[in-house]
Amino acid sequence: MKFITKNSSSRKPLANAFIDDWQWNHDDRSDAVRILNNGHIAYFHIDWSSGTAAVRGNKPINIYPNRKYYWEVLLKDRVFGTSMMIGLTTSQAKLYSDSYINLIGENKFGWGLSHKGLLWHNNHWSEYAKPFHENRSTLIGCLYDGHNGTLTYYKDGECLGIAFTGLNSIDDYLYPTISSTAAQSQFILTIAKREFLNLQDRCRHVLRQTYSFEHQHLHRWQQILPKRIFEYVILHEESAEFTRQHQVRKKFKAKVMKRHS
Known part of the structure; x- marks a missing residue:
């Protein structure tokens, strides 16, 4: 699995595409995550944080081979702490740790970007982007290209370049996933789209x-x-x-x- 940091076009992808209907999964989450607003808001560590929590989407983004999927997640203004992440995991990736860690990508079952601008996979990290501004809302877009097997991130509308490759060789379902160590942090799913099939x-x-x-x-x-x-x-x-x-x-x-x- 490669990490790639090359920048490319900033045009938002899949502008005229099928509006997908997945949400954050109430049945596939840490107990430290509360799901609100019909599955579109994930609220982490409501009182205080004692570890790292995560939640997966309720539908994988590789049901249809060779298709593109795009989704955006708004990290509300409480952006701080050890790790706030967005990425992909298989169902084998765990959703909680009692330590403050980069949970998405701690093993081979996850691929994630942390708010510190680092990519994580299989417990290895690589510099990818500038750290997000603390205590300021940030909009992160994710483009999964099933044909080329890549995951590309966008930050506040700007393309950051391809982050991961080889994802089309993963013989398992890949689910959009978010994680956080930050108390009272919120992730809002604002857009979920996919390419038309026919x-x-x-x-x-x-x-x-x-x-x-x-x-x-x-x-x-x-x-x-x-x-x-x-x-x-x-x-x-x-x-x-x-x-x-x-x-x-x-x-x-x-x-x-x-x-x-």
Whole structure:
């Protein structure tokens, strides 16, 4: 896995792309993280901090191979302490430590950027960007390119260059992940987008942008639309695809372990 620090264009990626619907996962977090605002706000160490906590997104960003995903996270003004991080992890990365550490990237299951401008993976670090200003809100964008296997960061709209490569060789799901040692720190998921899959996907995007498919309106749409179209529009098939792929991977790993036992 390489660290790359070359700067490139500052144009925000995937400006006209599918609006993804993932949130911070209430069921895949440290107890020191509270999830608010329908999964868009992660509030860390509400009273005081006694270690490092993390939370993953509720959907991996590599369900569809060779696609680009982009998301932005606003670190609210309490930016300070040992480590505040944003990056990717597999489900094998731990979400809490009773020490103050750089949790995302402490082992081979994570790739992260800390607020001190350092990249971390497999417990190795590399200088990448200037440290974030303390006690000042900072907007971090993340661009995952599934075709090239890269992760690129943006800071307050400026591209910082490719940070990690070789991610398309990881035979596991990759989840957006954030971590913090700072008491009462907040991370707000402001944007989550992905490339369109095909023309049908573009049409679905237009429908979702034109009409409301919020929870309180779903019953009405269910009465109007045929079942398959309804499930497609509300992204049910993405959840089903994730479940199907997860089961396939689980069976494959079980076979491999059985062969070596």
